[in-house]
Amino acid sequence: MSSAESKVYRLRGIPEHLDRLGVALLLSRFIVNGDQGDVSVGSLALNCERWVNRRTKTATLSFKKLPDIVSRDPDAGEWLLRDPTWLAPLVLDDTFIGLSPLNDVPEHEHHYDCIVLSGLASHPMGSWQPHGKDKSFMWIRDALPHLVPKVNFILYGYDTKLAGSRSFQTVPDIALTFIHTLQQGGWAGPGSTKLIFFAHSLGGIVLKEAFRMLADSSVRDELILNRTRGAIFFGVPSQGLDVSDLQIMLQGQPNKDALVKEISNESPFIEVLEEQFSGISHLQRMKLLWAYETETTPTVIVADGKYKRSGPGTVFVSPLSATSQRCNFEPGSTIQINANHSDMVKFSPGSKLIDRIAYKLQDMLNGATEEAGEEASEPSPGMMAASQIESHSTQIVVNHVDPAVDPDFWDIHSIIGAIHAPERDSRLEQIDIAAGHSFVWAFEKSSVGLTSWLQNDEKLFWISGKPASGKSTFMKYLHNNPFTTDYLRPWRRSANFVRATFFFHHRGTAIQKSLEGLYRGILSQVLKQAPQSILAIQSRLVQAYQAAVRAKNLGSLSHDLEALVAFCKITPNAETLGQLNKVLGCEMPLKAFRTIVIEPMLSTGATDSDEDLLHHVYPLRDTLLAVYNKDRSDTPSGLPAFQEMA
Template identity: 35%
Template sequence: MPKKHAMERHHDKFLKTVFRLRGLPYSVKTLDDVASLTSASLGDIPAHNVRVFSLASNLGFGDNSLSKVATLMLLTILSLVHDYKSNAEWNIPIQSPQPGHYLVLDTHFEGMTTMNDVDQLSHKYDDKTFMWIRDALPKHIHGIRAVIYGYETRLTGNQSIERIKDLASKLIALLTAYKWASRSSKPVIFLGHSLGGLVLRDALRQLADSSSEEYRALLNIIRGALFFGVPKLGIEQASLRAIVQGNPNETLIEDIGRGSNYLRRLNESFSHNLANEYFKQFWAYETLESPTTVRNPDDHINRNGSLAILVSRESATLRLIESNSSVTFPIKATHSDMVKFTRKSPDYHIVVSKISSIVNKGLHHRESYANHQAAELRTLQGVPSESNEDNITAQLELFRRLSGITMAEETKFLSVTFDMIQDTTRGIQMVQEERGSLMYMQRLEPILVSMKQFAEVSEAAEVVFGLANSMAYVWATSSHPDIFNCILDAYQEIGEQIPQLRAYQGRLATNQHLKHILVLIYSDLMWFHREVLQQLKQRAEQARHHKTRSICESPGAWLLADSRFKNWSTPEFCSDPFLWLNGIPGAGKTILASVVVDHLQLIPGAAVAYFYCKYGDESRASFIGIARAVLAQLLSQRPHLTSYFFEKATTSGRVLLDSTTTAREMIKAVLSSCENTYIVIDGVDECKRNDRDEIVDVFRRAIQDLPIEVPGIARCLFVSQDDDNARRNFCDLSTIKIIDESEDDLKDFAKKRHLALEAKFGPLQSKDCYVSKILVARAQGMFIFADLFAKYLEAQLSKAALLAELDPNKLPVTLDHVYERIVERMFEARDDSAVASVRKILGWITCARRPLKWVEVQGAVCVDLDNQIIDHDKMLSDSPKGLFASLIEIKEDNTVELVHETRGSNYLRKHVIDFREVHYSLAMVSIGYLTLPQLDMAGQKADEDVHLNLVKGTYSFHDYASACWAMHLQEGISELKVGGELTQLLETLETFIELHWSPTHKPLQDLKRV
């Protein structure tokens, strides 16, 4: 990289100079040590005026390998450097056991300079002295070591005859001298700016052309490079010739001129010899003009000439911007400033993303976790009194939260034992044998043996004391035999790496610090299982997505062929990054959104994020909910974003992204650093107006603000109804309206449902009962109509009952008629008491503030306020489907929700349930539940009482009741009149407040105000 040479005359310029200090004793450990040693050696500057920025081990060999190097600035003028016109390097004697030992202070930075050790020092800098390669890059890409190569670049008065190939040869000589080609060397990524990029390219050419084993070994460790403003096709020479005029280095300027034979040969050799899959390169170009340099009549150099782009985008990218723009990117800066970033510069994050993409995939996540574990180990060692039980509990909670396991899955995991895992393994092997696809299950033996010892030793050391079944998570692997082979090798490797702990059981039982090793092993195991579960979750999410789009044989073919869609989705060209797909309610918009997602995911190199909004669910109908989902999906597809996400998480101090300001900033930064990105947001009309406006504003602004030089870097599809609010948000966008185009999809869907009915009831081919034709004719383009009516027909008990429902005189005409028929069937053959109970529970499901789990519904049903108990005999014996027919569907996480919730909820609120009454009912059951004696934790006699209540399910409704009672109370008291309901509410609230009101607060004087 270019060096800094002569200091300016004025002191303010001199005080901004960065110095390099070499020869520091290896015993120097901290930045303060450097400042103190420098102050003592110079004698005329106090330590607090020596500002040290980096300290790292020297890359030299021999005696120098035992020294360190630092970068620093001096806040006062030194007598030693007053004569800076003739010196750029000074020797400073220091007291040392070795006579004649010197510190070397310089400003030229020639040779190799290490900017950091891998274990980065914890130090903060302000933006005025911020050097991203030194101060930020090692933190954002963990495990990286930044090294600077400096060489002579001064043009004025330079008597050197060195050419680019000479500078490149010197770089190679230094790399080989410092043993960079040894087997233990780490992969290398180069950053080259301007002339430095040409030096790097020539060095790579020399390595590739050589038959030397050392050169080939050196070339093999180079993984890629980023070139910033490198004039690969040459640069305008007029301003440079004005500087070098007659100097020996004029030949170097000739080499980098436009039409240079040297550059032509270099480009040809570089493209032929370095075209391999291991070497990846990116090309950055400047977009701001720089002042040119001219020689005045008085022979002085004027560096404030006319403005110009010094290196054109074609030259900087070798015209790849025209043929392969994915490896090029713009930087909004002048030629000189394009490698100088502030902390919050979006260009910096783009550069980090490019570097990260060169680094081996998967490295970042694991190393970040390893760093976290190392930090945790240091914390544990510093606080030996911390409870091992607390640490294990924390790991379990972290596992539960981040893996996203459901209650059903957790219950399944907790029941797993060592014998069961062996039986399961044998069962999987038998199934594989029957299929003729054995996978050598013996690979599991190391992990099983090691973990059995781990469990026994941990229990003997009382590390997991009191945590029943905590080891069950270790035995829980996967309930998907078809993908089990993918993790067998990982299990084998883990098992072989875990030490055989039984030999250390005595020491582990008595040494508190050694017990922490068990905690760390357990943490690593939790991390691995969490990763496996998250991958399985993604497969399940994808399965749900494909289930949505597979409602018919080949849905959405007409949309994919539409010219407006093609113009929006084609990777090579995009004149408008936005598209609005709209249609009437129930027209199959969500199905089409799923089709679009599938289509986009087939585009090579595309990153696709999608979201299905849902009315009434805050996590799925708010900007922050959509932002979390989109960012998480893009992170999983673009691993280079890990460092940026890690930084935002650590600086915010929060585990969950809950700040809309931060979310806005992250979306903008991520979209600017990810190429070929597609976002699909379905059901925007499901969100409230404020949320809808924010969602549209954020994504539109983030994409519109992207550089116009790279059209189509990110695109967004909005899917919604065509209503007044939508027109206000999307009227200026390219639009596709669903009218009659989906008729073929609807016919295909109806045909599949017809076949399903025939499979249950027998042939249905007569003119009056050809279901597929009836569904298409009555649906009038509404998939929701066809779906609901088909489910209603399928729920009939006999073919005779089905044929009766198909009587032309009884066929429903509107969607409300379908709902009416379903509700009538749901209530028929039930007495008034049963109808009231079903209606009440249906109201709870419809008006709940979040989707209720069936176990929570059962918990609420069992609340007996009159007798102040949980009466488990009141538990419902029918399933949700048995109670609510085709109105309700059960999700994989055990939640119960309305089918086609928005339309279903609207119908039920109009014709079946009283909105206020339902909220009053939920408020009363929640508040009353929280006043029950079993919920008074202070009154529990012993832990056995709590354990018994847990087993019985007494606390199944606690999570929802404690979180949502106040919201239902607000909705339910709006029209209460003096009398029974109000009196009952006041009595219940009095008990509730007495039980739960904090003693530090004053008692409520007038409950009637509530």
């Protein structure tokens, strides 16, 4: 029993509607004579891949009694839990390879993802947990989401075991797989959240190599680099490591001459990488923090036929190497941790270091927010790459991106305002309040079935009766009764919980008695209570938007700029590219070029054709940028400036 409780597992493919209790009940079916008390769910969060049609959840959990399939083959690493009624099996594993989200953040508050990379020969989950058999606490999962509540923390696991390994992968191989995982998670696409990284030991080397590769990659992949706001490196060397104690363990293994040799002091790989990374991080204006250890780390020896870190202590990564000498000239960017190389990330509950890391992380996020305005007005290397100069021609090729595919393009408040009908709730207000204790029986009698329905996932609860028998009064009673809220508590734990109502009124307006009114009423409540649900209908919105653009012959800023350059026969140079990139920064949600410029100028008679307009706009490009950078509420007052200068 103790061995089961001392290990953490991951469960993937969980249906989106299930909460922690539902997961425990589901897994208890696979335990012989088990119940929900045999399963302890440490976290439950939506998967990172938003592009999939059917999103699922991932849980981290432990068992008091192991599922039968695990007991039969405890070393398998991965087990499929099947049920004939399921579309796909659940996947239980103890390897944590790939992405493992640890918490959910409400969509309207979700601006940052923090991806966590562990080190050499470590476990993606266990390396961040205290020593001992009790594995119920992991500080990134259980403490940081409460201290820094608007960040989604995600583990990234990769295979770097040493003993018995047959792998000859190198740091670039691991980094490339990491980049592919980030692409799959959606961080290379438009509208992605900003990125922060935690990296320990080898994980930091992999992260630096990934940044180096991204800097040399396509514009699309470089979006990952541009969205990175910072990182905290824990014991990440900037000089080669002394791995002599590992040699006896790696005899005859391919990783001895591949990964291990690459990071050793026999290779210049790490030092060269550090130089390249320093330049990239400076250009990207990343906020970086460097944590270093101040206790010696036991070396690897053979004890009782097993390899153990119980030999003489050594300084595995020195403060100078872990901080690239910043501990001497920039101590404010460093964090001293009085532990050895392994224990420096194994914080126990109540550790002051957790609060310190949380404070540093929050300060990093605050600094990134303050710099966001400056970044929007300055062309980044990624923005410069979006325009290409053909040396044999004066044409500038602009990379056209449809803004409608970006979720941020769709203003949720405007959508809700457009479909909401003010008279939706007037019928509810007109219904009489139930007299006395008329309907108390609905909650008191289990035979009615109402209380059990409120707590389970059955689709409908049908209430019928003769005209004027009190159905509407009964529904209002249920709607307003606090017992209804209490019985819905298991559902309210879900980030996607929505409570929506609609009362038909056959003597009311068209909205109050039509199917359209029902759709608009329910949809407006869903979007207001769960803004993230707009992703479910975004494809329909994009189709409608694109159809409207084609029907009205509208354009976009990037297309207008391309036409402008061709019309004015402009020879591209560094200054021109800089100005074009500044103007391209104006193509943001709800600020389309034609709405800002064309409509006001056409309405005032400043121009009578698009072609004439383009002739006027190019000399005013800096004014256009200044108007856009003003507060949105000031935009109308800024538009006459175009008219005066035209």
